[in-house]
Amino acid sequence: MPQPEKTLNPGASPQAWFGYMLRKHRKQKKLTAKDLGKLVQVSDDMILNIELGKYRSCQLQLAERLDEVLGTDGLFTESWPMAFGSADADKKRVDAEKRLRQGAEVAIPPRADRILGSDTPSPSGSPAPVDRRAFLAASSLAAFASIDLASLVAPTAPPQPPARIRLQEIAQILKASDDIHRGDNAHGGGGLVGVLASRAMEWAVGLLVIPCPEALVSELHAAVARLGIVVGASHFDAYAHDDARVAFKIASECAEEAGDWHLRAKTFSFLARQAIWIGDPDNGLTYAEKGLVRSDRLTATEKAMLHSARARAFGKMRDVQGTIAAVGAADDAFAQRDPAADPPWMAYYDEAQHHGDTAHALFDLAINAGQNPGRAGRRFEIAVAGHGDDFARSRAISCTKWASLEMATGDPHRATALGHRALDDVGRLTSRRAADDLKELGRFAGQHRQLQEAAYLRERITVTLQA
Structure with a gap:
C-alpha cells in the first residue's frame, strides 16, 4: 500500500520552498516523479528529494530544464540563486535576483x-x-x-x-x-x-x-x-x-x-488561535508560549491576549486545571491593562474581547468536561453587550456560542432567543468561522426536537448557511 505523501512546509527554508513549488507544478502537469525525472534526465529519487527540501545543492541547468518541461516561465531558474546559489555563483545570483526584483538596485x-x-x-x-x-x-x-x-x-x-x-x-x-x-x-x-x-x-x-x-x-x-x-x-x-x-x-x-516584540507577540497569538481552531491545540499552546518569551517586554494587554490563547488550548485539550489557571493569568494581566501603553492595533482587545476569548475556553470545559457553564455564560454576556457594530463578527460568534451553551446545558427558550439574535449578525457576514459555530448551534438545537421554536431556529440556521 503506497505511503501518503509528506506534507511540505514552504516556509521552512529556501530549499523547502523550491521543493514545494516543484511538487505543485509537477502535479499540475499530472506527472509522477519518475515521469518528470525522465524528461529532465535525472532520477526520480532526486526529484523527490528536491521536493522534500533534502538537497542543499542543485545544478542551475536542472532548474532551467524544469522550467522548460513544466512551462513555469523562469520560476525555478530565477529562484535557484535563492535556494542553491553558492559563493562561486555570485554573478548568476545577482542576475537572477535582478530579474526577481524587476529592476531594483540592491x-x-x-x-x-x-x-x-x-x-x-x-x-x-x-x-x-x-x-x-x-x-x-x-x-x-x-x-x-x-x-x-x-x-x-x-x-x-x-x-x-x-x-x-x-x-x-x-x-x-x-x-x-x-x-x-x-x-x-x-x-x-x-x-x-x-x-x-x-x-x-x-x-x-x-x-x-x-x-x-x-x-x-x-x-x-x-x-x-x-x-x-x-x-x-x-x-x-x-x-x-x-x-x-x-x-x-x-x-x-x-x-x-x-x-518589534509587540508585533511578534500578536503574530504568535494568531498562529496559536489558528492552530487551536483547526484541531491542533498542542501546537497552539506552543505558539502562545513562544509569544510570551520575554514577557517583560510586552504590555499587560498583550500578556492577557496570549494567556487567553493558552486557556483556549487547554480548554480544547479538556485540561480543567490548565484552563482555569490560564484564565486566571489572563484576568490578572488584564486587570493591569493600560491602554495608553498598548500599540494602536491592540485597541481591539478591550473588556468585550477579553471576556469573549476566555469564555470560549470555559465553554469547552462546560461542554466536554462537565464544568460549571455559568462561568462561560457570564463572560459571553459581557462580550456580546460590549461589542459594537464595528466588531459584528466577534459579537456574532460570542452570541452563537452563548446560545449553544444555553441550548446544551441551560434554558433552550433563552438559547433560541440568543440564537436569533446571533443570526441577525451572521446573515451579514462572510465568515466561515461564524458559519461553523451556527452549525454547532443547530446540532445542539436538534436535541430539543419537541420544541417548535427550536425547530424554527434550526430552519433559519439552514437558510442562513445556504444563502
Whole structure:
C-alpha cells in the first residue's frame, strides 16, 4: 500500500520552498516523479528529494530544464540563486535576483539586531539570513499567485514599484492594514475583503526587495508585519488556512527583522488561535508560549491576549486545571491593562474581547468536561453587550456560542432567543468561522426536537448557511 505523501512546509527554508513549488507544478502537469525525472534526465529519487527540501545543492541547468518541461516561465531558474546559489555563483545570483526584483538596485541585508539574533533560529522556523528579503517576497508572491481575481480590485495593470522605499509606501501599507482590519471585523474575511487582503499582501511583499534607506528599514518591516497579521487573520476567518499561515509566517519574520516584540507577540497569538481552531491545540499552546518569551517586554494587554490563547488550548485539550489557571493569568494581566501603553492595533482587545476569548475556553470545559457553564455564560454576556457594530463578527460568534451553551446545558427558550439574535449578525457576514459555530448551534438545537421554536431556529440556521 503506497505511503501518503509528506506534507511540505514552504516556509521552512529556501530549499523547502523550491521543493514545494516543484511538487505543485509537477502535479499540475499530472506527472509522477519518475515521469518528470525522465524528461529532465535525472532520477526520480532526486526529484523527490528536491521536493522534500533534502538537497542543499542543485545544478542551475536542472532548474532551467524544469522550467522548460513544466512551462513555469523562469520560476525555478530565477529562484535557484535563492535556494542553491553558492559563493562561486555570485554573478548568476545577482542576475537572477535582478530579474526577481524587476529592476531594483540592491536588497537590504538583514539587520544584525534581530530579536533572536542573526545566529538564532526564529521560533517560526525562519530561513538563514542570506537573501531573507528575497525569500520572503518570493514565497509570499507564490502563495498568493493562485488567486486570479485581480480584475475585481485592479482592472488595469498594477502600479509599477517605486525605485526606492519612501515614507509614502510605508504609510500606504499601514493604511491598507487598517482598512482590511476594519472590513474583516465588520464583515468577515471572505468575499471582497479577502480579495483585497490578498492583493495588498502581494503588493507589500514586493516592496521587501526594493532599495530602502537604512533609517526606514525597521519601519518597512514593521509595516509589512502589521499587514501580514491582518491579512492572515482575514484568510483564517475564510478558512484559507495555507494562505493564512504564509501571511503569519511573513509577519513573524518581518517583526523579527524590525525588532518589534509587540508585533511578534500578536503574530504568535494568531498562529496559536489558528492552530487551536483547526484541531491542533498542542501546537497552539506552543505558539502562545513562544509569544510570551520575554514577557517583560510586552504590555499587560498583550500578556492577557496570549494567556487567553493558552486557556483556549487547554480548554480544547479538556485540561480543567490548565484552563482555569490560564484564565486566571489572563484576568490578572488584564486587570493591569493600560491602554495608553498598548500599540494602536491592540485597541481591539478591550473588556468585550477579553471576556469573549476566555469564555470560549470555559465553554469547552462546560461542554466536554462537565464544568460549571455559568462561568462561560457570564463572560459571553459581557462580550456580546460590549461589542459594537464595528466588531459584528466577534459579537456574532460570542452570541452563537452563548446560545449553544444555553441550548446544551441551560434554558433552550433563552438559547433560541440568543440564537436569533446571533443570526441577525451572521446573515451579514462572510465568515466561515461564524458559519461553523451556527452549525454547532443547530446540532445542539436538534436535541430539543419537541420544541417548535427550536425547530424554527434550526430552519433559519439552514437558510442562513445556504444563502
